[in-house]
Amino acid sequence: MDKKKPVYVLQIGMTKNIGGLETYLMQQFEHINNNIVRYDFVNITGEYDIVFSDKIKQAGSSIYNICSRHKNPILHYYQWIKLLNKYKNRYKAIVLNANSLEYVFPVFIAKFFGIKMRVIHSHNAGFENKIGICRKILIGFNKLLLNFSATHYLACSQKAGKWMFGNNKNFALVHNAINVDAYKYDLEKRQKMRKNLNLENKFVIGHVGRFVYQKNHKFLIDIFNEIHKILPEAMLLLIGDAVEDKSYLNEAKQKVKELNLEEYVSFLGMRNDVPEIMQAMDCFILPSRFEGLPLVGIEAQTSGLWCYFSDVITNEIRITDLTNFISLNNSPEIWAKKIIKNKNYKRRDVSKEIIKAGYDIDAEIKKVQNFYERECIQ
Structure with missing residues (x-):
């Protein structure tokens, strides 16, 4: 045959x-x-x-x-x-x-x-x-x-x-x-990556996305600025790069400079180790102006991260109880207060929930x- x-x-x-x-x-x-x-x-x-x-x-x-x-x-x-x-x-x-x-x-x-x-x-x-x-x-x-x-x-x-x-x-x-095993919470990987990135004893906020209008980076930096006023140990990791238009990347870098945050914001560019870097984060923010169903939001949840999404993102991303939706009409101060409120949550493995939901x-x-x-x- x-x-x-x-x-x-x-x-x-x-x-x-x-x-x-x-x-x-x-x-x-x-x-x-x-x-x-x-x-x-x-x-x-x-x-x-x-x-x-x-x-x-x-x-x-x-x-x-x-x-x-x-x-x-x-x-x-x-x-x-x-x-x-x-x-x-x-x-x-x-x-x-x-x-x-x-x-x-x-x-x-x-x-x-x-x-x-x-x-x-x-x-x-x-x-x-x-x-x-x-x-x-x-x-x-x-x-x-x-x-x-x-x-x-x-x-x-x-x-x-x-x-x-x-x-x-x-x-x-x-x-x-996604490959759930690659992203699920792992304390050993977390400790190793935080040491490699010199993030020990820091409150690490993360974002993954291209520097385009959709991803709303300037607003994200405003949110981080308010967090940093309250938590001086806060750090922001920005994974991603510009597409062909570098204006949004340049605007983000200029805003960081104007706010004197250059020591606390890392532009990491394109990375092949996103799962490991997510282990090093303490929370994840995605204040997008629009999305389909952001893959990165599933990855972040699988990593056990407390996630903050803009309220224009589909509620279908709510796979676990780690998701929070905040209006883009709210001020950066309000976003910051809600994020800081949950900063001491206990990280856990939610991979079974992700699998059960079909992801x-x-x-x-x-x-x-x-x-x-x-x-x-x-």
Whole structure:
């Protein structure tokens, strides 16, 4: 009997920066059974390598580079057509992981090349850029294209699905699952990392996120400033980097300088040891202006951290009793007082709660595999 071939899936959405979307895709990629489902990737900004490209290639998967549509739109669309024409018989599914509906061309064109499963997956619940009349018209037009071409709608949360697709569109939820064992609370790892980062006897506040409008870093620094006035031993760790626009990173650094906090705020950049650094933290703050369902919020909870989220973030992130939601309309002083109030909580292992809620990658990946197998049956 011939060995059953895996379902080949073409994934779009990876960029050169490590963000929630990239981490989500890599979690799946590293845990999926390649004998059942195999992921390949399209880099739609081919001038740069996508993150994790070495790992992807070492695992035997392909990355196809396509010229950025902003640099050369004609070449971009031509390369898409050429790519799908060449590999139309290889891929049973194509998945566009999106933060908005300003770009849906891969799903649309895949219909004409007979790719059976054409998926749009929402990972966000707000706009990074200002939306003028032209963008609104574009998004409306793209929704019509998806009605014609998309076979499946997915979302990381109810809020992300309704925001992107509308209240009347049916979509399926796919949990932003993580490797729970990598993040669960470990006292030995905590002590080691705090020593390595010179954080012993400090109250350590953490944040993980790109320096963009969405993440609201200036407000976060205002909150920390109020905490530091009361707790001089407080430290702020900022993990992440700028994307292409460095203005938000520069603004954050300037604000830290103006508040004379340079000795107490660490800009750690992109890190490969986020699970270990989370062990060193004492609490986690995410005052975002909008989110889909932030993967980092699940990671922080799994680490046993007391978490403070802005109230615009979906309540679906409330997996444990470590979550607190505070309005962005409240002053930094109010945020600071609530954070300090809980600073002496007893850290504990909540990994069983995370697994029970369905956010363990080993359990979730089986559902994903079954989804592709079931939907791609000839």
